[in-house]
Amino acid sequence: MKHCKNCDARLEAxxxxxxxxxxxxxxxxxTELFSEMIRDAFDVDGRASRTLRTLICRPGVLTSEYxxxxxxxxxxxxxxxxxxxxxxxxxxAWSAGQGALLIxxxxxxxxxxxxxxxxxxxxxxxxxxxxxxxxxxxxxxxxQRLYVHHLIxxxxxxxxxxxxxxxxxxxxxAAIRLWPALLVQLVLxxxxxxxxxxxxxxxxxxxxxxxxxxxxxVLFGYIVLVAGSFEAxxxxxxxxxxxxxxxxx
Numbered sequence: 515m516k517h518c519k520n521c522d523a524r525l526e527a528x529x530x531x532x533x534x535x536x537x538x539x540x541x542x543x544x545t546e547l548f549s550e551m552i553r554d555a556f557d558v559d560g561r562a563s564r565t566l567r568t569l570i571c572r573p574g575v576l577t578s579e580y581x582x583x584x585x586x587x588x589x590x591x592x593x594x595x596x597x598x599x600x601x602x603x604x605x606x607a608w609s610a611g612q613g614a615l616l617i618x619x620x621x622x623x624x625x626x627x628x629x630x631x632x633x634x635x636x637x638x639x640x641x642x643x644x645x646x647x648x649x650x651x652x653x654x655x656x657x658q659r660l661y662v663h664h665l666i667x668x669x670x671x672x673x674x675x676x677x678x679x680x681x682x683x684x685x686x687x688a689a690i691r692l693w694p695a696l697l698v699q700l701v702l703x704x705x706x707x708x709x710x711x712x713x714x715x716x717x718x719x720x721x722x723x724x725x726x727x728x729x730x731x732v733l734f735g736y737i738v739l740v741a742g743s744f745e746a747x748x749x750x751x752x753x754x755x756x757x758x759x760x761x762x763x
Contacts, residue, residue, distance in 0.1 A: 565589040569674050573709035574716030577667045581717075591669040595645075599638060602676035606683055607634035614686050636747050644740060645672060651735050655728040656718045667717055671710065678706045707733075 517524060523532035565588045568576045576588060609615065611630035613622045620626075645668050652664035682702050688695035710733065715725035 561587060561589050565594060566677075569594075569670060570677065573674065574713035577670045577713070577717045580666055581663055591666050591673075595669045595673050598673045598676050599641070602680045603633055603638045605680050606637075607631075609683050609686075614684060616687075632748065637744075640743055640747055641672070644736075644743065645669065647739060648672070648732075648736055651732045655732050656714075656720075659718065663717075667713070671713060674709060674713075675706060678702050 518530035518532060521530065521533045523530055565576065568579075568588065579585070579588065580591065607630045610633050611626055613626045615629050616622065616625060646665065648671075649661060649664040649668040652667060653659070653661050656664070682699050685695045685699050689699050690696075707729075711722075711725050711729045714720065714729050715722060718725070720728075
């Protein structure tokens with residue numbers, strides 16, 4: 515009979531019934547150990563694909579399922595957010611460094627590096643700080659729910675937004691010259707706004723007019739907050755080198 519290496523309790527499965535530690539056998543091929551670490555770190559299994567599919571195709575369902583206690587089928591909200599946000603900001607920083615977000619009067623040599631630095635060094639931390647602020651806006655709009663419910667919803671909404679924005683940002687320069695690229699961006703933006711309304715309606719069980727009205731109010735307040743924060747970060751930390759298209763239009 516095997517025993518837990520942490521608390522010495524008898525093991526009858528992969529996890530210790532006493533302390534919850536997973537029984538990991540290190541005497542295995544390195545490739546097998548590495549693949550297991552990747553699965554544990556990024557949740558690369560059926561839950562990950564199911565979570566992403568539900569997040570994008572059925573707005574609001576992921577949050578509703580989590581709040582209802584049906585959680586084992588899906589990745590935890592904070593893990594989902596961390597993985598998606600890291601991938602998004604890496605892509606955004608690379609795209610910015612290639613000049614994807616340059617506006618008239620900016621140059622690749624002088625401005626692209628500043629924009630890339632903004633996405634890689636400052637915006638990930640700033641957006642993580644703004645997550646609770648977005649949850650507060652949801653709390654103001656739907657006061658009958660606990661704040662933690664809005665925080666979970668905020669994690670899911672931001673994760674979905676990052677996925678959509680990751681598809682939009684590389685098309686920024688092409689959209690200026692080619693109407694198909696602009697059309698794709700408009701479709702993605704329409705989806706993002708519509709999914710926000712659908713998510714509010716499903717999670718908070720309100721009518722379409724109420725969901726649309728409160729979505730508009732929350733989104734307006736958050737855009738003002740985010741834009742102001744972006745401008746402050748750009749001005750204080752990267753003066754004159756990191757103006758972004760969506761802040762200057």
